[in-house]
Amino acid sequence: MTRFICVWPAEICKGLRLLASHCCPYTLLLTSNTCYRYRQVDFLYLNAGIMPNPCINLKVFLSGLFSRKVIHMFTTGEGLLTQKDQITDDGLQEVFETNVFGHFVLIRAIEPLLCHVDSPSQLIWTSSSNARKSAFSLLDYQHIQGQESYSSSKYATDLLSVALNRHFNQQGLYSSVVCPGLVMTNLTYGIMPSLLWMFIMPIMWLIRIFTNSFTITPYNGAEALLWLFRQKPELLDPLLKYHSCTSGLGNNYVESRKMNLEEESSELFYQKLLELEKQTLKKLSESEEEYK
Numbered sequence: 526m527t528r529f530i531c532v533w534p535a536e537i538c539k540g541l542r543l544l545a546s547h548c549c550p551y552t553l554l555l556t557s558n559t560c561y562r563y564r565q566v567d568f569l570y571l572n573a574g575i576m577p578n579p580c581i582n583l584k585v586f587l588s589g590l591f592s593r594k595v596i597h598m599f600t601t602g603e604g605l606l607t608q609k610d611q612i613t614d615d616g617l618q619e620v621f622e623t624n625v626f627g628h629f630v631l632i633r634a635i636e637p638l639l640c641h642v643d644s645p646s647q648l649i650w651t652s653s654s655n656a657r658k659s660a661f662s663l664l665d666y667q668h669i670q671g672q673e674s675y676s677s678s679k680y681a682t683d684l685l686s687v688a689l690n691r692h693f694n695q696q697g698l699y700s701s702v703v704c705p706g707l708v709m710t711n712l713t714y715g716i717m718p719s720l721l722w723m724f725i726m727p728i729m730w731l732i733r734i735f736t737n738s739f740t741i742t743p744y745n746g747a748e749a750l751l752w753l754f755r756q757k758p759e760l761l762d763p764l765l766k767y768h769s770c771t772s773g774l775g776n777n778y779v780e781s782r783k784m785n786l787e788e789e790s791s792e793l794f795y796q797k798l799l800e801l802e803k804q805t806l807k808k809l810s811e812s813e814e815e816y817k
């Protein structure tokens with residue numbers, strides 16, 4: 526059976542030029558005009574994400590290397606990276622808009638295609654083990670003030686997924702979050718040049734013996750995404766994150782880990798997103814009026 530995924534028009538906001546990459550082979554990409562010809566979107570992989578201008582904190586890296594938290598450091602990259610964010614034409618923080626808000630507006634826009642009580646649909650978010658509660662604040666959910674916008678946006682993703690489950694499960698829509706592990710992609714080549722990654726690759730194979738999160742290839746990283754495709758969404762725990770793992774011998778498997786979040790915070794964040802969506806759409810229609 527063909528599965529449908531939508532690409533929403535870029536004009537709504539920059540973060541909505543979604544999903545064109547890394548889709549499973551049976552994905553059909555649709556434009557907004559053709560979207561409503563179809564009755565249902567079965568799976569929506571919310572994968573687009575950025576980490577602009579990453580900078581490694583060498584001091585944290587070196588002290589982490591000789592501490593008991595070294596495995597945790599390699600698994601999550603906690604505190605190792607800072608980013609420089611910027612404001613988009615929509616007046617929002619770029620990382621928040623791309624990694625979280627753009628996806629949210631898309632889901633809201635195609636809600637009727639996602640909500641079918643008789644046959645459930647699945648939202649599958651590419652989150653990260655880099656998501657960190659202390660990097661996120663409900664008072665600064667766009668992360669205007671800090672320098673860890675990526676960690677913050679991934680924590681926001683986790684909160685949003687939990688809230689979506691609470692609001693939409695009864696209407697046949699289920700949401701899950703995944704961490705693909707450390708994968709060599711344009712995102713990681715932005716952290717260090719590809720030549721340097723190539724140079725340290727033997728060390729990474731070695732580290733893989735101690736941590737299962739160095740999946741390294743997109744094929745390995747997609748394990749949890751594929752695993753979720755085969756699950757009955759009604760049976761999944763909304764508070765779990767599904768991690769793609771690769772063993773020292775190169776075998777792939779999926780591990781689920783409980784997320785460090787409270788349901789009340791997820792609800793408060795959801796309400797804030799609804800408010801922001803209202804404001805953004807109002808602004809857009811006002812500027813459209815001005816053009817006419």
Ligand SMILES: NC(=O)C1=CN([C@@H]2O[C@H](COP(=O)(O)OP(=O)(O)OC[C@H]3O[C@@H](n4cnc5c(N)ncnc54)[C@H](OP(=O)(O)O)[C@@H]3O)[C@@H](O)[C@H]2O)C=CC1
Pocket residue numbers: 539540541542543544545546547572573574575623651652653654704705706707708709710711712713
């Ligand atoms: N690589 C890793 O180690 C990890 C990655 N992740 C997550 O995996 C996801 C995929 O990242 P990855 O493949 O590694 O990185 P890439 O940079 O290779 O891919 C990012 C993708 O997001 C798309 N994208 C970026 N900005 C926008 C935008 N404004 N609108 C629409 N699409 C956009 C890009 O499209 P285009 O090419 O057209 O610009 C690209 O296809 C991200 O959410 C990332 O946070 C999570 C954990 C680890």
Ligand SMILES: CC(C)CCC[C@@H](C)[C@H]1CC[C@H]2C3=CC[C@H]4[C@H](C)C(=O)CC[C@]4(C)[C@H]3CC[C@]12C
Pocket residue numbers: 581598599600601602605606652653654655704706707716725728729732
């Ligand atoms: C000897 C080497 C392996 C030294 C590399 C040091 C750092 C550059 C990297 C160590 C751990 C890496 C990361 C871990 C988690 C990733 C996370 C899941 C994600 O979503 C984005 C990328 C990571 C933060 C990644 C980034 C590079 C490291 C910090």
